[in-house]
Amino acid sequence: MSRRTLVIVVGSLALLLALTPFVPHGSDDAGLRPSGTKEGQLRAARTAGFSQVTPAARAEIERVVAAGRTVGRVSGKVAPDQLAASLVRCAEFEGQRYCLGTGWTEDSEAQVQARVATAARIAVARAGDGVVNTGDLDPAAALLREARMSPAARAEADRAELTMAARSVAKVWLLRHEIEGVPLPPDFLENHPEARADVPATTQVGATPNTASPTKSPTKSPTKSPTKSPTRTPSPTPHPSDSPVKTAADYPARDTVLDPDDVAEQTEYYWCGPTSMQMIVWGWRHKRQKQSWWAHRLNTTTSGTSVYDMVRVVNQSTGWDKPSHAGPYIVLDIGHYSFSKWMLLMMRHIHDYRAPVVLHPILLKRYYPYLDDDASGHYQVGRGYAKRGSKPDELGYFEPWNQQRFDPSEPYIDRVQWRDAYKSYRANQAHYAHNVGV
Numbered sequence: 001m002s003r004r005t006l007v008i009v010v011g012s013l014a015l016l017l018a019l020t021p022f023v024p025h026g027s028d029d030a031g032l033r034p035s036g037t038k039e040g041q042l043r044a045a046r047t048a049g050f051s052q053v054t055p056a057a058r059a060e061i062e063r064v065v066a067a068g069r070t071v072g073r074v075s076g077k078v079a080p081d082q083l084a085a086s087l088v089r090c091a092e093f094e095g096q097r098y099c100l101g102t103g104w105t106e107d108s109e110a111q112v113q114a115r116v117a118t119a120a121r122i123a124v125a126r127a128g129d130g131v132v133n134t135g136d137l138d139p140a141a142a143l144l145r146e147a148r149m150s151p152a153a154r155a156e157a158d159r160a161e162l163t164m165a166a167r168s169v170a171k172v173w174l175l176r177h178e179i180e181g182v183p184l185p186p187d188f189l190e191n192h193p194e195a196r197a198d199v200p201a202t203t204q205v206g207a208t209p210n211t212a213s214p215t216k217s218p219t220k221s222p223t224k225s226p227t228k229s230p231t232r233t234p235s236p237t238p239h240p241s242d243s244p245v246k247t248a249a250d251y252p253a254r255d256t257v258l259d260p261d262d263v264a265e266q267t268e269y270y271w272c273g274p275t276s277m278q279m280i281v282w283g284w285r286h287k288r289q290k291q292s293w294w295a296h297r298l299n300t301t302t303s304g305t306s307v308y309d310m311v312r313v314v315n316q317s318t319g320w321d322k323p324s325h326a327g328p329y330i331v332l333d334i335g336h337y338s339f340s341k342w343m344l345l346m347m348r349h350i351h352d353y354r355a356p357v358v359l360h361p362i363l364l365k366r367y368y369p370y371l372d373d374d375a376s377g378h379y380q381v382g383r384g385y386a387k388r389g390s391k392p393d394e395l396g397y398f399e400p401w402n403q404q405r406f407d408p409s410e411p412y413i414d415r416v417q418w419r420d421a422y423k424s425y426r427a428n429q430a431h432y433a434h435n436v437g438v
Contacts (some may be wrong), residue, residue, distance in 0.1 A: 041197035042189070045352040046178055047327035048170035049194035057093055057166040064091045064100075064162060065155050074147040080120035083143040084113045091162055094185075096172045098165040100158060101142055101308060103331025103435050104172050116143070117431035133304060134363060134401050135272035136377030139432060141303035161308055164315070168328040170195050173436070175332065178245055179345050194323070237351060248340065248387070251347045256384035256396055257354055258283040263415035265402040267291055273305025274299050275400035276379040277313055280356050283383075284318040307331050309438045310358050326355040326438065335434040342425045343393060346385050349438050357382030358437025359397055361427030368419070368427070372403055372410040377431050385421065395421040 024304040051063075071086045084316050090099040098104050099112045107115070116139050123140040137145075144152060164407065170192040176182040189196055212423055262282040266275035274294035282288050294300075297317070298309045311329045315321045326349060349357050359382045363375035384396025399417045403410040428434060 037374045042174070042195055043197050045324075046174055046348075047195075047323055047325075047353060048174060048192060049323040050167045050321075050328050051170045051192060051194060053163060053166045057169075060091050061159060061162040061166060064089050065158050067157050068179060069151050069155055072151055078147075080124065080140065080143065081117040083147055084117035084120065086138045087146045088113045088116050089142055089158075089369065091165065093166050094173070094191075096169060096176070098162065100161060101146075101306065102433055103333055104165070105333035105435075106336055107333065114337060115432060131374060131376060132403075132406075133270055133359075133376040134378045135266065135268075135270040135274075135304045136360070136362075136379065136431075137304035137306045138377060142306060145303070163314075164312060164328075165330070168330045171327045171330055172332075174351075175330075175345070178348065179337075179341050181245070187242070244345075248344055248347065248349070251351050253388075253389070254386040255347070255351045257350055258356055258381070258398070258415045259279070260382040262286075262288070263398050264288075264291070264400070265405060265413075265415060266400040267405075268295075269406050270302050270304055271295060271300065272379045272400045273310055274300055276358065276381050276398070277310065277317075279381050279398050279400070280314060280320070280358070281318055283356060284320055304349065304376075305379070307358070307360055307433065307435060309380075309435060314358065314437065320353075320355040326353040329358070329437050331435050331438055332437045333433070334428065339422055339425045342428070343385070343421055345436075345438065346382060346395060346421070350383065350385055359424070359428065360431060360433065360436050361424060362431040363401065364427065364430065367423045367430070370411065370413050372407075375401070377433075382418075382436075384418070393421040395424045397424070 025303070067089055068087070074083065074086055088100060088102070088109070090097050090105075090112065096104060097109075099107075099109065102112055102116065105112060120139040120143055123138040127140075149157065170188075173182075173184060173188060173192075174195065177184050185191075205380070263279055264275055266272055268291070271291055274291040277294040277298060278289060279290050281294070294313070295305075297313050298305045300309075308331055311331050314329045320326055336347070339343070346357060349355060359380040361378055361380065362377045363371060365374055367373045378401065380400065381398040382395065383398060386394040386396070388394060396416075396418050398415055399413055400415070402413045402415075404412045428436065
């Protein structure tokens with residue numbers, strides 16, 4: 001090869017690399033199908049990468065956004081029922097319902113609106129009664145925040161939230177299938193290659209490869225027999241719903257994620273969200289960042305942090321959303337879950353996904369005996385479980401709230417907690433939104 005030819009080849013290669021598009025965080029290029037694809041197999045942990053936003057999903061997003069635009073400017077002085085009816089709207093993605101501000105739910109739009117309105121009325125009536133807001137954004141404050149937005153700003157925020165939801169629809173279907181026993185659609189893997197066992201997640205340009213995952217293993221294609229007859233009728237491709245679904249008995253007695261030394265207490269009474277995020281990201285990056293940094297990223301105010309923002313920032317700032325872990329985090333309504341289903345969700349997330357849970361309970365003394373007083377909705381970091389046979393199962397979590405910091409007369413609360421899992425479930429159900437970030 002001549003020197004001139006070599007220069008041309010090298011130059012062409014450099015130009016090709018320069019034109020290669022940047023792959024943003026959370027983009028898994030799910031449309032790529034390597035040869036030898038086995039469409040009947042799900043990923044080992046039964047999760048998925050981010051879904052593509054289909055034309056049908058885009059149309060649904062724009063429908064809901066347009067409905068919000070027709071509302072125009074909303075006065076914060078109107079009744080909670082009117083605010084909820086105007087601002088709480090739902091979208092349908094492939095048979096799954098997502099409601100703005102509350103997440104994926106099996107309730108109807110009218111039921112969600114009524115639930116939010118009732119909770120907002122209670123929050124207004126309780127204002128000034130001395131209940132400490134540890135940092136969950138209560139429904140009245142959430143509605144007021146939406147009401148004060150301009151129609152353009154609200155449309156932009158709604159579109160971003162709905163787009164994130166549309167990109168997680170495969171994850172939602174898999175959880176419904178695994179936890180609730182809902183059959184997957186016949187064409188699920190055809191429409192969602194990001195859930196296939198043999199479709200690897202692409203590495204982001206400029207990102208550090210994930211070498212810390214304790215559960216990730218290479219996927220090998222099955223060895224083909226060289227004597228296989230070319231005229232043999234192939235076996236029908238198994239549908240993913242045919243594969244066995246795990247039960248609680250399939251999980252080990254105990255498991256944990258996250259380092260119990262990587263913990264902190266919230267330094268502001270309304271910063272349970274930023275502190276929980278600090279610990280979640282600390283567990284991924286192995287680096288501690290200030291709570292004020294996360295408060296800014298989470299749009300936290302003195303009224304608190306929304307659960308949508310908690311999930312959004314986990315997806316943007318960690319690798320817990322990789323298909324080798326939990327896949328895209330979602331806000332999931334568990335209002336219809338029994339304790340056994342809720343516990344199965346916790347075990348699945350911790351053992352199979354090797355990833356923390358954004359817990360979203362209400363802090364009441366009857367559920368958390370270490371409290372000196374009842375408090376508000378709250379965030380904790382779910383990171384372990386223990387099945388104890390004849391004794392009550394336990395849930396392990398990081399507790400950001402230390403009441404003694406704000407009132408020295410009250411008992412100290414440890415960051416690392418192992419408590420009755422059923423009481424944590426009841427605290428989750430008692431929250432008006434009864435949802436979690438998984």
